[in-house]
Amino acid sequence: xxxSVVRNVLDANERIALENRVIFDEKKIFVINLMSGPGAxxxxxxxxxxxxxxxxxxIAVIEGDIQDTYDADRVAALGIPAVQINTxxxxxxxxxxxxxxxxxxxxxxxxxxxxxxxxxxxxPAEFKVGENFKAMVLSTPEGADKPAKYPLMFQESKxxxxxxxxxxxxVSFDIEKAKRDALGLNKGLTIFEVSCKTGDGLQDWFEWLxxxxxxxxxx
Amino acid sequence: xxxSVVRNVLDANERIALENRVIFDEKKIFVINLMSGPGAxxxxxxxxxxxxxxxxxxIAVIEGDIQDTYDADRVAALGIPAVQINTxxxxxxxxxxxxxxxxxxxxxxxxxxxxxxxxxxxxPAEFKVGENFKAMVLSTPEGADKPAKYPLMFQESKxxxxxxxxxxxxVSFDIEKAKRDALGLNKGLTIFEVSCKTGDGLQDWFEWLxxxxxxxxxx
Numbered sequence: 001x002x003x004s005v006v007r008n009v010l011d012a013n014e015r016i017a018l019e020n021r022v023i024f025d026e027k028k029i030f031v032i033n034l035m036s037g038p039g040a041x042x043x044x045x046x047x048x049x050x051x052x053x054x055x056x057x058x059i060a061v062i063e064g065d066i067q068d069t070y071d072a073d074r075v076a077a078l079g080i081p082a083v084q085i086n087t088x089x090x091x092x093x094x095x096x097x098x099x100x101x102x103x104x105x106x107x108x109x110x111x112x113x114x115x116x117x118x119x120x121x122x123x124p125a126e127f128k129v130g131e132n133f134k135a136m137v138l139s140t141p142e143g144a145d146k147p148a149k150y151p152l153m154f155q156e157s158k159x160x161x162x163x164x165x166x167x168x169x170x171v172s173f174d175i176e177k178a179k180r181d182a183l184g185l186n187k188g189l190t191i192f193e194v195s196c197k198t199g200d201g202l203q204d205w206f207e208w209l210x211x212x213x214x215x216x217x218x219x
Numbered sequence: 220x221x222x223s224v225v226r227n228v229l230d231a232n233e234r235i236a237l238e239n240r241v242i243f244d245e246k247k248i249f250v251i252n253l254m255s256g257p258g259a260x261x262x263x264x265x266x267x268x269x270x271x272x273x274x275x276x277x278i279a280v281i282e283g284d285i286q287d288t289y290d291a292d293r294v295a296a297l298g299i300p301a302v303q304i305n306t307x308x309x310x311x312x313x314x315x316x317x318x319x320x321x322x323x324x325x326x327x328x329x330x331x332x333x334x335x336x337x338x339x340x341x342x343p344a345e346f347k348v349g350e351n352f353k354a355m356v357l358s359t360p361e362g363a364d365k366p367a368k369y370p371l372m373f374q375e376s377k378x379x380x381x382x383x384x385x386x387x388x389x390v391s392f393d394i395e396k397a398k399r400d401a402l403g404l405n406k407g408l409t410i411f412e413v414s415c416k417t418g419d420g421l422q423d424w425f426e427w428l429x430x431x432x433x434x435x436x437x438x
Contacts, residue, residue, distance in 0.1 A: 036256040038340045038369065039361025068367045088370070091310065091341035099327055104238070121257045122310035123284060138430060141360040141383065142258025148287045149338070150257065152308070164360065170389050 013127055013169075018093035020130025023107065030057075030213045031113045033131035035153055037146075038119030040139040041163040043071045044196035046114055050078050057111035057213060060124040062101050064093040064118045071116060092123040095130060102186070112213055121146065126155040130217060140164045140173040147181035154185045161205065166195040172176055184185035230245035235314035239349025244324065249276075249432045250332045252312075252350035254372060256365075257338030257360040260382040262290045263415035265333055269297050275407055276330035276432060281320050283312040283337045285304040290335060300324060311342040314349060333430055340365065346374040351435060357381045363393040366400035373404045380424065385414040408429070 017072065036042050037080060042062075049216050060081040063071040072084035083088050083104040085097050098115060105113075115131065117124040136157040138146055147154045154160065155169070160182055175193070182189055190208065194201035233356065240337055243250050255261050262282075268280050279300040282290040291303035302323040304314035304316050305404055318342065319335060324332075336343040344353070355376040357365055362385060368374045375381065381394065394412070 037338065038365060039256065039358075065368050067370055068364070070364050070367060076291065091339070093248055118341065119256065120310070120340055120432065122308075122337065123342070126308065138358065141386065145287070145289050148289060149284050151286055167360065167386065167389055170386055184374075186389075188367060 001166045008125065013094045013096070013121070014066060016099060017019045017128035017130045020095055020160055021060050023102075024113070024130055024132075026218055027107045028111070028112050029107065029113050030216050031115060031129070031131045032119060032209075033115045033126045033129050033134045033144050034137070034156070035117045035121075035134060036119060036137035036139075037121040038143060040137040040142065041196050042119070042137050043074055044138060045077060045080065045161060045163065045194075046213070048081050048117055048196055048202055049114070049206065050075070050082045052202070053112065054078075056210060058109050059104050059112045060110045060113065061209075062093075062098060062105075062113065064097070064116060066091075081110075087118060089211070090116055091120050093129055098129040111217070114127050121150040121153055125128070125156045132212070135161065137161045137163050138178065140167050140175070141171045142173075143176040144174040144181070146206060147178060147185055148158040151185050153190065157186070157189065159190050162191065162193045163196055165193050166198050186199065229345065231405070232313045233313070235318060236347035236349045239314055241319055243332070243349055243351075246326045246329070248326065248329050248332050249435050250334060250348070250350045251306035252336060252343075252348050252353045253336045253339045253356070253430075254336045254340075254343045254353060254376070255338060255358075256340040256361060259334060259338070259356040260415050261335050262357050264295055264356060264380060264382065264413075265294060265298065265335055266423065267415050267418070267421055268333070268428070269299050269317055271421070272331065272429065273297075273299070277328055277361075278331045278333065279329045281312075281317060281323055281324075281332065281334045281376075283316070283335060285337060291427070298309065300329075306337060308355070310337055310339050311346050312336050312348055313346045317348040330436070335408065340369040340372055344375045351431075354378040354380065356380045356382050357397065359386050359392040359394070360390045361392075363397040363400070366397060366404055370404050373408065376410050381410065381412045382415055384412050384419060385417050 072082040075082040154161040291301040294301040302320045
């Protein structure tokens, strides 16, 4: 009984996410669903990505948080359209919440839409929002046991961005184990090692992402 | 409709948590429900607490993880009874899961039961398991915006343990803001600043916790 309710919720979400996708395709909007645990550096990555790619693509951001507009304020400070979704008690974004954000965006003027999910290594991985792909951030202080403990997000993501590489000398993070376990769950995963603080490694991410967007827009 | 289903789930859990509490009271077992985001250092805190208090109290641990027995293995390596609950896709522990773990424990030989929840700053705060109190860990790399973004866990916890103080020189963590915002949400919060790596600050936590357990056992 419980399982069938959950199944229905996921099925209903799948339909709405597909409807969102139809709109995004029509408008040629490339959409990233960006996930991580709390404090891994999603918003910092969004800021850096905006600064690197804003002259190339028209960017907008949807921020998901339980409460507060702190992240949308950070993005809006860069002069980028940002919609904050406050989920109340919901621990993830779903297709319906994204659809509800559409009136706050001019969909005719967006090339890249970054959806920054609620900080949570579990639930967001279960829900599509109409994205081209899911990307996840794992930060070095979180530890190398995360792929084994939270496998679904690693399985569902196309990209794993390992952030806070600048802290490597001060934390005991077995990066080879983390990468090996992540690739064991999902051999198609593309991995970047970056520091949003120092900027190290970000150029590769910017170039890879640009190529993905250009290939989508050319198709 | 959706709200009433969620309400029923929470009500049902409340009843089961109360039943657990009756058993814990009868057996004089002090129970901590330990919560945090992924990788904040819950298991390290559990290990340090075991080593400090094992000669004073009989300790057992219930470990909650989506998958994997890594944390229970770490605790069992210390010679402490440990039960691993794998929640599958569930992002939190509830009263029923704890009850299901009872056959794996000898309840007549436990003074302190530490329930280490799934790493998640959102959902575990909504569910009682029969604990004396909830405690949460926030680590310095996660950032000082966490109380504002994830208020419920700060509101529901009796204790906030700020961990990874050894990383303070390398991260931009406004600890005064974090404490101010946390106390703004919950003025009864007791706060400890610790490093499970260096041991700094842990003695205060051990002494405070011992006093709590002794006062419960004397009542």
